[in-house]
Amino acid sequence: MAFGKPAAPARRFQPFDLLATLVAVVRADGRLLFANSALEDAMGTSRRTLEGSPFGACFLEPGVLATAIEGVRDNDFATLRYEAFLRRGAQEPLPVQVTLAQTDRKGEILIEMSPQEQQVRHxxxxxxxxxxxxxxxxxxxxxxxxxxxxxxxxxxxxxxxxxxxxxxxxxxxxxxxxxxxxxxxxxxxxxxxxxRPHVVGDVNIHEVIERVRSVLLAEFPHDLEIERDFDPSIPEFRGDREQLIQATLNIAHNAAQALAERREAGDAKITFRTRVVRKVILNKQWWRLALELHVIDNGPGVPDDIKDRIFYPLVSGRESGTGLGLTLAQTFVQQHHGVIECDSQPGRTDFKIVIPLP
Incomplete structure (x- = not known):
C-alpha cells in the first residue's frame, strides 16, 4: 500500500500531460508536486528530478512566485496572473505568462505557464x-x-x-x-x-514537394539549386493533394522569382525541409502531431513595407505580380486546418506551412 501512494498524484494529474501549455502543481510551501510533460520538455529536465524541490528556483525571480503562492493560498486572490522568466539550464530563460489558482484540494496550487512567443503565435x-x-x-x-x-x-x-x-x-x-x-x-x-470542391485523399507530402520541384526545374533548369531536407518518418495524411501542390508551388515560385539577382550570380538556392512537431495548437485546436514544411530561400527577403500584408489579396512585392499567390496558398492550407507563417530577413526567407497530422 505504501509503495503505491506516491504514484497517486501522477495518475490524478495525468490529463495535464495532454496540454501544450506548461503546467505545475505545487504544495502550499511551494514545493513541486507534479510537472506535466510540456514543462519537462521546456526545461529539459525530468519531472522526477523536479518533484519535491522548491518550484520558485526554476524562475529568475523566485520571490515573486513565493508571494503569488502565498496570496492564492491565503485566498487573497482566486486567480493571479503575472509575467516571469523560466530557467532552462544552459538555454536562454523562457518568457512566460504565469497563472495561479487553487485546485479542488486544500493545500494544492495549480500553476499554468504560457510561453509568450506561443501566445504571440496564437x-x-x-x-x-x-x-x-x-x-x-x-x-x-x-x-x-x-x-x-x-x-x-x-x-x-x-x-x-x-x-x-x-x-x-x-x-x-x-x-x-x-x-x-x-x-x-x-x-x-x-x-x-x-x-472548387475539396477533394480528399491520401497525401504524401514528399510527393507533393517532388511535383513542385519538377515544375521549378522545368522553368529554371540551370540557375537554381533546390535542396531537399526530408524527414522520412512523416506519415501520409488525408488532404487535397492538388490544393497542397498549388499552395507549395505558389510559395516556391515566388521565392524563385525573388532570387533573380542570385540566379544571375549563380548561387540561388531554395530548400524544402520537412519535420514533425508535437503538441501544437492550430486555430484554437490542440493536435498531438503536425507537419512542418519549410520553403527557404536565400533571396533579398520580403520588403518591409508589405511584411504585415503579404497574405492580403492583390498585395505583391513585384511590379508584374497579381498578389494572389500567397492569398490562395493560405486559403488552401487553412482548408486543411493549418496555417502559413513567414520569417524573412535579407538573405533568408522561410515560409512555414503547418498542417495537423492524424
Missing part, C-alpha cells in the same frame, strides 16, 4: 484566420460585382466591333475585349478556391 493565427474569412467574403462580393458589368462591357465591345469599319477603331474595340478578358481571368482566379 494571436497571429487568430488574426490570419479572421483575415482569411474577411478576405473570402470581400473577394466573393467584389468578384460578383465585377463579373456582371464586365460581361456587358465585353458584349458591347463585340457588337461595336461588328459595326465599325475604320481599322483604328477596330483596334480600340479589340483592346476593350482583351482587357475585359484579362479582368475576367483575374476574377476567375479570385473565385477559384471557393468554387
Amino acid at each position: 494571436d497571429r493565427e487568430e488574426r490570419l484566420l479572421g483575415l482569411a474569412q474577411a478576405n473570402k467574403e470581400l473577394i466573393r462580393n467584389l468578384a460578383h460585382e465585377i463579373k456582371n458589368p464586365l460581361g456587358g462591357i465585353r458584349g458591347a465591345a463585340q457588337l461595336l466591333q461588328m459595326e465599325v469599319q475604320a481599322r483604328d477603331l477596330i483596334e480600340y474595340t479589340q483592346v476593350i475585349i482583351h482587357e475585359a478578358d484579362r479582368l475576367q481571368t483575374l476574377v476567375d482566379r479570385l473565385l477559384a478556391p471557393h468554387r
Whole structure:
C-alpha cells in the first residue's frame, strides 16, 4: 500500500500531460508536486528530478512566485496572473505568462505557464484566420460585382466591333475585349478556391514537394539549386493533394522569382525541409502531431513595407505580380486546418506551412 501512494498524484494529474501549455502543481510551501510533460520538455529536465524541490528556483525571480503562492493560498486572490522568466539550464530563460489558482484540494496550487512567443503565435493565427474569412467574403462580393458589368462591357465591345469599319477603331474595340478578358481571368482566379470542391485523399507530402520541384526545374533548369531536407518518418495524411501542390508551388515560385539577382550570380538556392512537431495548437485546436514544411530561400527577403500584408489579396512585392499567390496558398492550407507563417530577413526567407497530422 505504501509503495503505491506516491504514484497517486501522477495518475490524478495525468490529463495535464495532454496540454501544450506548461503546467505545475505545487504544495502550499511551494514545493513541486507534479510537472506535466510540456514543462519537462521546456526545461529539459525530468519531472522526477523536479518533484519535491522548491518550484520558485526554476524562475529568475523566485520571490515573486513565493508571494503569488502565498496570496492564492491565503485566498487573497482566486486567480493571479503575472509575467516571469523560466530557467532552462544552459538555454536562454523562457518568457512566460504565469497563472495561479487553487485546485479542488486544500493545500494544492495549480500553476499554468504560457510561453509568450506561443501566445504571440496564437494571436497571429487568430488574426490570419479572421483575415482569411474577411478576405473570402470581400473577394466573393467584389468578384460578383465585377463579373456582371464586365460581361456587358465585353458584349458591347463585340457588337461595336461588328459595326465599325475604320481599322483604328477596330483596334480600340479589340483592346476593350482583351482587357475585359484579362479582368475576367483575374476574377476567375479570385473565385477559384471557393468554387472548387475539396477533394480528399491520401497525401504524401514528399510527393507533393517532388511535383513542385519538377515544375521549378522545368522553368529554371540551370540557375537554381533546390535542396531537399526530408524527414522520412512523416506519415501520409488525408488532404487535397492538388490544393497542397498549388499552395507549395505558389510559395516556391515566388521565392524563385525573388532570387533573380542570385540566379544571375549563380548561387540561388531554395530548400524544402520537412519535420514533425508535437503538441501544437492550430486555430484554437490542440493536435498531438503536425507537419512542418519549410520553403527557404536565400533571396533579398520580403520588403518591409508589405511584411504585415503579404497574405492580403492583390498585395505583391513585384511590379508584374497579381498578389494572389500567397492569398490562395493560405486559403488552401487553412482548408486543411493549418496555417502559413513567414520569417524573412535579407538573405533568408522561410515560409512555414503547418498542417495537423492524424
